[in-house]
Amino acid sequence: MNKEKDILKWFNSELTSEQMKERYPEEDFSLLEKSMFYTKNIERPNVNPESALKDFRAKYAIKKEPKVIPLNFSAFLKIAAVLVVMLSASYFVFFNGGKTISTDIAETEIFSLPDDSEVILNSKSNLAYDKNKWKKERKLTLNGEAYFKVTKGNKFTVKTTAGNVQVLGTQFNVKNRDGFFQVHCYEGSVEVRHLNKSYVLVPGNAYRWVKNGKGQLMSFKGNTPSWIKQESSFDNVPLWQVIEEIEAKYDIEIVTTKIDVNVLFTGSFTHKNRELALQSVTIPLKLSFNIAGNKVELYNYEAN
Amino acid sequence: MSKSKAELCQDKYFNTFYITHIKDATNFAFYKCGNNAVALDLAQEAFTKIWENCAKIEIGKAKSYLLTVVNNLFLNTKRHEKVVFKYAKDSPYHDHTNKNPEYLLEEKEFKLKLTNAISSLSDNEREVFLLNRMEEKKYREIADLLNISQKTVEKRMSNALKDLRAKLGDLKF
Numbered sequence: 001m002n003k004e005k006d007i008l009k010w011f012n013s014e015l016t017s018e019q020m021k022e023r024y025p026e027e028d029f030s031l032l033e034k035s036m037f038y039t040k041n042i043e044r045p046n047v048n049p050e051s052a053l054k055d056f057r058a059k060y061a062i063k064k065e066p067k068v069i070p071l072n073f074s075a076f077l078k079i080a081a082v083l084v085v086m087l088s089a090s091y092f093v094f095f096n097g098g099k100t101i102s103t104d105i106a107e108t109e110i111f112s113l114p115d116d117s118e119v120i121l122n123s124k125s126n127l128a129y130d131k132n133k134w135k136k137e138r139k140l141t142l143n144g145e146a147y148f149k150v151t152k153g154n155k156f157t158v159k160t161t162a163g164n165v166q167v168l169g170t171q172f173n174v175k176n177r178d179g180f181f182q183v184h185c186y187e188g189s190v191e192v193r194h195l196n197k198s199y200v201l202v203p204g205n206a207y208r209w210v211k212n213g214k215g216q217l218m219s220f221k222g223n224t225p226s227w228i229k230q231e232s233s234f235d236n237v238p239l240w241q242v243i244e245e246i247e248a249k250y251d252i253e254i255v256t257t258k259i260d261v262n263v264l265f266t267g268s269f270t271h272k273n274r275e276l277a278l279q280s281v282t283i284p285l286k287l288s289f290n291i292a293g294n295k296v297e298l299y300n301y302e303a304n
Numbered sequence: 305m306s307k308s309k310a311e312l313c314q315d316k317y318f319n320t321f322y323i324t325h326i327k328d329a330t331n332f333a334f335y336k337c338g339n340n341a342v343a344l345d346l347a348q349e350a351f352t353k354i355w356e357n358c359a360k361i362e363i364g365k366a367k368s369y370l371l372t373v374v375n376n377l378f379l380n381t382k383r384h385e386k387v388v389f390k391y392a393k394d395s396p397y398h399d400h401t402n403k404n405p406e407y408l409l410e411e412k413e414f415k416l417k418l419t420n421a422i423s424s425l426s427d428n429e430r431e432v433f434l435l436n437r438m439e440e441k442k443y444r445e446i447a448d449l450l451n452i453s454q455k456t457v458e459k460r461m462s463n464a465l466k467d468l469r470a471k472l473g474d475l476k477f
Contacts, residue, residue, distance in 0.1 A: 012443050031472050034398050038415050039437040042393030044329045045340045049323040
């Protein structure tokens, strides 16, 4: 076995032929010695680098200089047109993560955002966000009213035309109708930025702004917005805002020329019955109404 | 980093790289396949691969990549032409002082037996044996070159030697 190893060493030039002969005087290494010698004389491929390179350039590296196909302009245009269509289509499919959800009169919509936050969108509202950027920043734009149950995570921002609402993980309601902005906090804490001021709401707190007025903080009771339970509640809200809300729930147009729409209303109306809803708003304010098709006229009860 | 990578894509760098290594690559392929024409073909194809991927290869690693490609191409294609070994025309005899015709004839016969024996080795054994004998590479270097362990090289070498001794009629071993 040692001999095998020594032969290996010998071939690896760790031992010389002389040393081998000394170690194994009986052995005849002439065959191996000759093999060693003659193998070295085996002819190697005779490569001329220069001509091989020429050959390589000519035969093998053709890809370097692609065949020049004369530009057939009409064919080119066709291909270009197809490419443009495909590229723009794929752009919309792959890169445009913008999503918009809208509700119409009397509709509400419940859906989840990419991070499993839940949104309930009230009637006549729309909500837009970018699906692709959602992981980086949770940001959406709201027009109308929505209730959010936000899962914990990064800053969650609701942009509205009136102001921004930022939270980490909580439940809150944002209402942004024309000239009216209201945020209710149901859980966690909510930061409202509005009119260059910032407010932090805790559960039970709400922020409200009515056009031409100042933003104010107030408190409320309840742990979900009433509209989710098919009812709209108001606490000292101007009548015009209540009327807008009724219009959003029932497909009607309310004529208010004969009354003062700035009186404050406290109470609620149902989403299930138009008559009942109108009554629950008008009776406490000593108003009455006439229904003609989908036009409703309000008037002072006492004046008539 | 990107500079040295892109270098290989420039004609002048590539040509230098080609000229420096075409012989090595061809010889390397030759030890594997034992056929001149096939060896050159394999080497050329390997350079094509380098050229196609020039942007991805760092110039410092290009040589080992080249040999790996030769190896893979050989394994993939395995176009086994007949293994042919010839001796260089002016190759001397072992004992160049002995001009005895009988000795010369014997040596000629031995050389023929030797090439036949080498041809009949397995590809792996032949490769190791010839890299060791013709390039005078140490087992360690061969191991690095082929990306195998030194133990494997020694094993192949040992098998090759046993095989050769048996074929050369050295019955004592």
